[in-house]
Amino acid sequence: MDAIVVDKLRKQFDPPKGPVAVDGVSFAIREGEIFSLLGPNGAGKTTTISILSCLLKPDAGEADIGGFSVIRKPDEVKKLIGVVPQDIALYDDLSGRENLMFWGRMYGLSGSALSKRVDEVLELIGLTDRQKDRVDKYSGGMKRRVNIGAALLHKPKILYLDEPTVGIDPQSRRAILDGVKDLNSQGMTVLYTTHYMEEAQELSDRVGIMDHGRMIAVGTQPELVRLVGEKTRIDLGVDKDSHQLAEHWRALPGVASVTEEEAGPLSILAEDANTLMPLLFDSARAAGARVTKIDLAEPNLEMVFLHLTGRALRD
Amino acid sequence: MRALAIAWKDVRHTYRSFAGLAMMIIAPLLLAGAIGAAFGGGGGFSVPITKTVVVDLDGGAAGGALVSALTSERLADLLAVTKTTDAAAARASVDTGEAEVAVIVPAGLTAALSAASPAPVDVEIYKDPTSTLGPAIAGSVVQDLVQSLNGARAAASAAAQLAAMQGITDSARLTALAAKTAQAFSADAQKGGTYAVGSRAPVTPGGSGSTKPNTAGQILVGMMLFFTLFGAATPARSIIDEQREGTLSRLFTTSTPRSVVLGGKYISVFLVVLLQTVILLVAGRLLFGAHWGSIGPVIVLVLAGALVAASLGLLTVSYAKTPAQAGGGSAGIFVFLGLISGSFTGTASIGGAYDVVRHISPLGWLIDGWNHTMFGGSWGGIVVPVLAALAFAVVFFGVATFFFRRRFA
Numbered sequence: 168m169d170a171i172v173v174d175k176l177r178k179q180f181d182p183p184k185g186p187v188a189v190d191g192v193s194f195a196i197r198e199g200e201i202f203s204l205l206g207p208n209g210a211g212k213t214t215t216i217s218i219l220s221c222l223l224k225p226d227a228g229e230a231d232i233g234g235f236s237v238i239r240k241p242d243e244v245k246k247l248i249g250v251v252p253q254d255i256a257l258y259d260d261l262s263g264r265e266n267l268m269f270w271g272r273m274y275g276l277s278g279s280a281l282s283k284r285v286d287e288v289l290e291l292i293g294l295t296d297r298q299k300d301r302v303d304k305y306s307g308g309m310k311r312r313v314n315i316g317a318a319l320l321h322k323p324k325i326l327y328l329d330e331p332t333v334g335i336d337p338q339s340r341r342a343i344l345d346g347v348k349d350l351n352s353q354g355m356t357v358l359y360t361t362h363y364m365e366e367a368q369e370l371s372d373r374v375g376i377m378d379h380g381r382m383i384a385v386g387t388q389p390e391l392v393r394l395v396g397e398k399t400r401i402d403l404g405v406d407k408d409s410h411q412l413a414e415h416w417r418a419l420p421g422v423a424s425v426t427e428e429e430a431g432p433l434s435i436l437a438e439d440a441n442t443l444m445p446l447l448f449d450s451a452r453a454a455g456a457r458v459t460k461i462d463l464a465e466p467n468l469e470m471v472f473l474h475l476t477g478r479a480l481r482d
Numbered sequence: 483m484r485a486l487a488i489a490w491k492d493v494r495h496t497y498r499s500f501a502g503l504a505m506m507i508i509a510p511l512l513l514a515g516a517i518g519a520a521f522g523g524g525g526g527f528s529v530p531i532t533k534t535v536v537v538d539l540d541g542g543a544a545g546g547a548l549v550s551a552l553t554s555e556r557l558a559d560l561l562a563v564t565k566t567t568d569a570a571a572a573r574a575s576v577d578t579g580e581a582e583v584a585v586i587v588p589a590g591l592t593a594a595l596s597a598a599s600p601a602p603v604d605v606e607i608y609k610d611p612t613s614t615l616g617p618a619i620a621g622s623v624v625q626d627l628v629q630s631l632n633g634a635r636a637a638a639s640a641a642a643q644l645a646a647m648q649g650i651t652d653s654a655r656l657t658a659l660a661a662k663t664a665q666a667f668s669a670d671a672q673k674g675g676t677y678a679v680g681s682r683a684p685v686t687p688g689g690s691g692s693t694k695p696n697t698a699g700q701i702l703v704g705m706m707l708f709f710t711l712f713g714a715a716t717p718a719r720s721i722i723d724e725q726r727e728g729t730l731s732r733l734f735t736t737s738t739p740r741s742v743v744l745g746g747k748y749i750s751v752f753l754v755v756l757l758q759t760v761i762l763l764v765a766g767r768l769l770f771g772a773h774w775g776s777i778g779p780v781i782v783l784v785l786a787g788a789l790v791a792a793s794l795g796l797l798t799v800s801y802a803k804t805p806a807q808a809g810g811g812s813a814g815i816f817v818f819l820g821l822i823s824g825s826f827t828g829t830a831s832i833g834g835a836y837d838v839v840r841h842i843s844p845l846g847w848l849i850d851g852w853n854h855t856m857f858g859g860s861w862g863g864i865v866v867p868v869l870a871a872l873a874f875a876v877v878f879f880g881v882a883t884f885f886f887r888r889r890f891a
């Protein structure tokens with residue numbers, strides 16, 4: 168049974184000149200699954216989530232959440248979902264507890280049920296002992312945790328998390344990822360957006376890769392990696408003008424792509440690393456450059472993105 | 483229930499901000515207190531007392547009448563008169579600033595006024611050029627009196643002529659007749675003298691006009707009405723703030739309907755100004771001893787005022803895209819409405835065409851209502867002002883809701 172079905176969604180901001188943020192996106196999320204939308208800045212992840220949250224109306228296409236259309240049955244949809252917005256949306260002058268109490272009321276809870284649920288959520292996000300402090304006194308990670316907690320009060324069947332780990336310390340990030348897995352193991356369906364390949368890799372049952380408003384690939388991780396084929400990624404650092412070398416290497420046989428990152432190593436997708444490596448070293452020597460670093464990696468989601476777009480995921 | 487939770491959060495937020503409190507509560511109280519004190523505090527409006535020196539070089543009936551007019555009971559609130567006999571010393575006291583004005587009655591004024599064809603004699607008003615009001619009062623008293631004495635002289639001479647025409651030739655009798663006529667006329671003229679500068683408050687007295695309202699209190703009403711506009715704008719602006727900070731979107735993802743969210747905002751704006759009004763009225767009572775009138779009409783006026791302010795605050799936010807836009811645009815509108823209503827200039831009583839202009843502003847109507855209750859008026863006098871104010875509120879709420887609906891559809 169599918170919890171979320173998205174069919175050819177399209178959304179353009181400020182038409183006719185504005186950006187087409189979501190351009191014919193389709194995917195389905197099964198009940199009880201963690202599905203990640205992976206994509207760089209501006210890919211259209213937040214816009215997609217906004218449509219699925221009934222905040223934005225799509226120009227075309229359709230989306231059903233738990234069998235209810237976001238366009239025709241938004242009230243039913245809202246009862247099913249919990250939304251963790253990308254930007255922290257809390258009241259700074261209220262304490263953590265007051266925030267949760269308020270958002271709980273907005274989800275229709277009241278009285279002792281509300282108070283009890285707030286206690287539970289505070290426990291869950293590990294803020295029981297800081298609950299009385301104002302949110303503006305919290306660290307970034309603590310705010311992120313309250314931001315998530317506020318979406319859990321009504322025990323939603325489906326949880327959207329829009330880049331919930333941006334700008335926080337590794338411990339808080341760990342806690343959040345573990346928390347998401349916990350919630351999922353209790354049966355919650357999770358739609359998770361990120362531009363961190365590692366997060367998508369660790370969490371997801373299936374991943375949708377988005378770029379420029381389009382869904383360029385959807386599948387389990389093995390399925391996606393197979394798209395790259397038996398390629399290996401070689402990261403090479405050189406001490407000289409890497410741009411010229413990159414041009415050179417693109418012409419070499421067995422090179423699928425070469426990606427240049429500013430002040431970083433060159434990333435080469437190779438059909439066969441064993442035969443290519445000597446060629447790379449030779450041409451570096453011929454150009455008078457010295458190889459300062461070398462790194463080999465098996466295919467991963469990052470490489471899938473690289474393979475499909477010719478660009479690195481992180482900009 | 484959910485709307486109240488939203489309203490409570492916003493009311494709390496508004497009253498937690500010191501800047502908000504300063505603007506909503508402290509500013510109107512300070513202004514009313516300061517202006518009230520400047521105009522003599524407790525009673526109605528009164529002009530500061532002018533130190534006046536009178537020199538009577540005439541010594542006759544006319545001079546005596548002038549001096550007694552200037553020192554009369556009814557001018558005691560306006561002029562503090564000292565008498566001296568030295569004109570030069572009197573001028574010197576104005577020069578040194580001891581007095582603001584010297585009135586010097588020239589020798590021979592009585593004689594001049596008694597003569598059949600009087601030689602021009604001037605009563606001198608020697609004044610400090612920086613002070614305007616006091617000398618003007620003294621001047622007009624003098625002018626009135628001289629005029630009425632002139633009138634008396636004319637009347638006496640006319641009476642004497644009339645008697646002569648009737649064949650009365652005894653000069654002693656004629657003089658006595660003329661003197662009597664003159665006396666009667668000038669006494670009469672003085673009685674109805676036009677220089678009775680009463681202390682009148684700058685307001686339209688209310689229907690049954692029995693109570694004399696408290697100055698600072700009257701000013702506070704104007705200030706209060708004006709500053710509730712700003713009081714309402716603050717929580718109203720939270721709609722834009724929440725939109726920018728993402729909490730509004732988050733509210734819209736919950737199961738709370740958008741209309742309830744907006745309703746909560748409306749309630750919060752209303753409660754904020756209601757609370758502001760009550761605080762100001764209670765503070766005005768405690769600090770200035772102001773009397774607002776009988777409780778029923780006062781409650782109705784408070785509610786009507788809060789509705790006007792709340793609806794206008796929401797209206798100015800409903801079409802604005804940014805907080806700055808809402809702030810800038812609304813402040814201009816508020817000052818305009820405040821100014822034309824006379825709510826903080828104390829010009830509500832000017833009358834004439836201005837009286838029409840004043841009622842373009844809902845505050846003008848509300849001030850009318852308050853003036854009725856403060857002067858002891860009851861229900862009768864507030865019906866029209868309250869209905870007019872409510873009509874404004876209905877229109878404002880309607881337009882605001884139209885814009886909000888379009889925006890958050």
Ligand SMILES: Nc1ncnc2c1ncn2[C@@H]1O[C@H](COP(=O)(O)OP(=O)(O)OP(=O)(O)O)[C@@H](O)[C@H]1O
Nearest residue numbers: 180186188206207208209210211212213214215362
């Ligand atoms: N309210 C808006 N008005 C106009 N353009 C918008 C608006 N919101 C997003 N966009 C544009 O739509 C495109 C997709 O934006 P979106 O926020 O959905 O991307 P995203 O994948 O969430 O990116 P990020 O990782 O930076 O959050 C971008 O080009 C963005 O500039």
Ligand SMILES: [Mg+2]
Nearest residue numbers: 212213214253
């Ligand atoms: Mg985003």
